[in-house]
Amino acid sequence: MEIPYTVEPRQDTGLFNAKVGIWLFLASEVMLFGALFSSYILLRVGADAGAWPHGLLNVWLGMTNTIVLIVSSITVVMAWASLKMKDFGKFKMYQSITLICALAFLGIKSYEYHDKFSHYQVWVNPATSVLLDEGKTEALKPGDTVDGHLIEQDKDKVVIHGHIVNPEEAAKVTHGWQEAEIKLEEITIKKSDVKYMESYGPWHNTYMAIYFTLTGLHALHVIGGALVIGFIWGPGAGMWKTEPERYTNRVEISGLFWHFVDLVWIFLFPVLYLL
Amino acid sequence: MSDSHNSADIKAHVKGYLFVFYALIVGTIVTVLASRLHIDSVALTVAIALAIACVKGFLVAGYFMHLISEKKMIYGILLATIFFFAGLMFLTVWSMNHDSLIHMNRESATYFK
Numbered sequence: 001m002e003i004p005y006t007v008e009p010r011q012d013t014g015l016f017n018a019k020v021g022i023w024l025f026l027a028s029e030v031m032l033f034g035a036l037f038s039s040y041i042l043l044r045v046g047a048d049a050g051a052w053p054h055g056l057l058n059v060w061l062g063m064t065n066t067i068v069l070i071v072s073s074i075t076v077v078m079a080w081a082s083l084k085m086k087d088f089g090k091f092k093m094y095q096s097i098t099l100i101c102a103l104a105f106l107g108i109k110s111y112e113y114h115d116k117f118s119h120y121q122v123w124v125n126p127a128t129s130v131l132l133d134e135g136k137t138e139a140l141k142p143g144d145t146v147d148g149h150l151i152e153q154d155k156d157k158v159v160i161h162g163h164i165v166n167p168e169e170a171a172k173v174t175h176g177w178q179e180a181e182i183k184l185e186e187i188t189i190k191k192s193d194v195k196y197m198e199s200y201g202p203w204h205n206t207y208m209a210i211y212f213t214l215t216g217l218h219a220l221h222v223i224g225g226a227l228v229i230g231f232i233w234g235p236g237a238g239m240w241k242t243e244p245e246r247y248t249n250r251v252e253i254s255g256l257f258w259h260f261v262d263l264v265w266i267f268l269f270p271v272l273y274l275l
Numbered sequence: 276m277s278d279s280h281n282s283a284d285i286k287a288h289v290k291g292y293l294f295v296f297y298a299l300i301v302g303t304i305v306t307v308l309a310s311r312l313h314i315d316s317v318a319l320t321v322a323i324a325l326a327i328a329c330v331k332g333f334l335v336a337g338y339f340m341h342l343i344s345e346k347k348m349i350y351g352i353l354l355a356t357i358f359f360f361a362g363l364m365f366l367t368v369w370s371m372n373h374d375s376l377i378h379m380n381r382e383s384a385t386y387f388k
Contacts, residue, residue, distance in 0.1 A: 274310040275310075
């Protein structure tokens with residue numbers, strides 16, 4: 001049995017079936033991400049004064065990923081436009097760039113995740129002194145922690161590239177640029193002085209939990225979108241010869257989803273990286 | 276993307292797509308530069324970043340997703356979405372007000388007496 005309205009629009013709505021379907025799906029997606037944004041607002045506003053971290057993420061990597069997604073958005077729409085102009089070769093070229101962008105985005109995101117899993121906060125025993133660059137030693141005050149990337153760890157010592165965090169000083173940091181101005185150095189701590197150390201995974205604090213939830217869900221959408229676009233571009237491309245209009249509609253629908261993924265990132269980037 | 280597009284329309288639209296693309300790149304760079312300004316007011320920092328994000332979002336939805344020239348049914352779906360999304364955000368903001376009912380405890384709330 002042939003499915004009606006896969007190519008020609010219905011007379012009452014002026015739309016083919018899949019167009020209605022994708023917009024209904026995107027409407028549900030708006031509510032899904034809306035609920036998570038709402039959670040983010042409540043968690044952030046409800047955080048104790050000075051408790052919300054700033055400058056934990058690399059802004060330049062986030063900006064690069066934003067530009068990568070914007071490039072992929074223009075190539076998706078240009079791919080669709082190429083099909084409308086009956087230029088299948090250009091369509092293939094534009095969508096291959098889209099797929100490369102998707103892989104680049106996921107690669108950069110993976111690097112960022114790895115960076116957070118190697119970023120540690122170290123709590124030390126009372127009256128601990130640490131060894132700094134150039135052989136200087138510094139006695140930590142009660143409540144101080146060491147924060148930074150793990151360089152080396154053995155049975156005697158832990159070496160962190162970062163800085164000493166005083167809770168009262170940390171509470172004064174309200175913008176990412178303030179965190180970026182903090183000088184980092186190699187800090188060596190005796191293993192016997194380490195009370196507890198924890199990486200910046202989703203378990204570390206509320207900010208990291210919502211960061212991994214939002215970006216993880218977004219990355220799953222990137223993977224899903226790339227798989228669909230990849231299928232239409234590769235194994236499913238035969239339809240262009242038999243049903244070109246239907247094939248163009250498929251490209252359009254996958255493109256709408258891809259633009260939505262870009263749209264979500266446009267809001268995630270400033271919210272998570274800059275504010 | 277409107278279904279009535281033909282080849283000539285598309286050629287005309289391609290210039291618009293490229294303009295939106297450049298605007299999105301510029302918007303992204305401006306967002307990062309604005310965040311580097313030493314603005315003390317957190318509210319102003321948030322307002323600037325979200326205002327630029329809203330403009331970029333409008334460009335993607337309006338031009339890449341062709342919402343500025345869509346059919347009425349799509350607008351109907353989106354109106355319903357906006358209604359519920361606005362309701363969700365209203366509840367979020369309302370719940371942050373410590374005078375709202377959800378923050379009253381059983382002893383102080385007249386509702387329970």
